[in-house]
Amino acid sequence: MSAQLQATLCACVFIILCTTAGAVGTPVGTVIQNTATVTFDLAGTPVTLQSNVATITVVERIDVIVTRQSPQILVAPGDTGRAILFTVSNTGNGSEAFALAIDSLIGGDDFDPVPAVPAIYFDTDASGDFNIGDVAYNPGVNDPVLAADASQNFFIVNDIPALVVNSQIGFSQLTATALTGSGAPGTEYPGQGDGGVDAVIGTTGGEDADIGEYLVSDVVLNVVKSQLVSDPFGGTQPVPGATITYTVTVEVTSSGTATASVFSDLIPTYTSFVPASIALNALALTDAIDADAGEYDTAGAPRVVVRLGDLTQADGVQTVVFQVTID
């Protein structure tokens, strides 16, 4: 009879649809013509005439912006495959391909995360969560091509060294570089824009990077499970038909946050769950898998599941109670 408690330190990810409307410039190839009109009187007779047509053609401006979407990611020492979400946005006015790169050796932090292999993934299913369907980025093979003003989400994935300690921070950076070229704003790439027009580097230099953060938060949880037996005869003997009331207390006893903590406890063999017996902090929870915080889950081995949410020391003791009967 062992209480299982999974304090899942999970990356809460915001999905931000980055279509910065209006940020995009006038499309490549647009021709802008200007004609001035002059009117005047000549010996009392009004005359109107037009100037020549002054023409300018819009060429490609290459710009890119990388934006971190994930908040600070809470990690434990030795964690593997921890992802940070970024958005790469083509803020130029033409279609452009970009090369991506990860750098986890940047300064200013307490430790260096270790890039996984591969270390960069497309958010293929646009879920904002790093999962099995996400396709790895392979430089020169599947460089993302973004239309003007389009954006695409990517993950950079790192392992956390085993020898880090609580409250240490590690940085990891994603860089996107326009394949046509990058450099000082105003640098020209003749004939390399969309449709063979010139391309010009914009204010971003055709390259941008943003930094994600890992915070070591190895939360210490104090979990205590106790039981009270009540037999059909008014005693406390564990005989068939007796009811066992389990009380499990969970408490964070360190700094840090146990994010999205889930309590999960298997129903012991030779016992049966007592319907409608789950309570969290003296508040009854239904057995059904529904909107409340807990359920009796029979999908696999029967178990009681209660979601405790984000726990810190300030939340104090959380008490889960449920009952079984001895078969």
Next chain:
Amino acid sequence: MKYLMSATLTLLLLSLPVAAQEQGSLNVMTTVQKEEVFVNDAGESETRLVPANTVVPGEAVIYTITFQNVGDEPAGNVVITNPIAETLSYVDGSAFGPGMQLQFSVDGGQNFAAANALTVEEDGTARPAGPADFTHIRWVMQNELAVNAMATARFTAVLK
């Protein structure tokens, strides 16, 4: 001699539609330029105007309208009107023309007034017009344009 002169005139007339148009008695030409920073012989950065054949979003272009009275009578009530293309946004305060009064339109060139006299309807209420609302610029010459006299009107806009 006479034959030669006539040949020169024909040549001139042929080349005119490209560079400018000469009708009536005013010669009007529009040029569009942009600023370019270059390093001079002394190694200093300087700015110069170069033809703006190509531009990128965010870049400023300068339109210059030059007109000259090539007739033999003074021209009165000279008014230059220039539209601001939808893809351009007028740079506030950039329009100027010596000896000319500036007017703007916010309704596609139907009505013109001084910039601070224009309003725009927005959500049922009128607000003062801003440079983004201007659709046309108009330069109104205060005096007659004498024979052979030349004048210049100019404004700057940024490609959206």
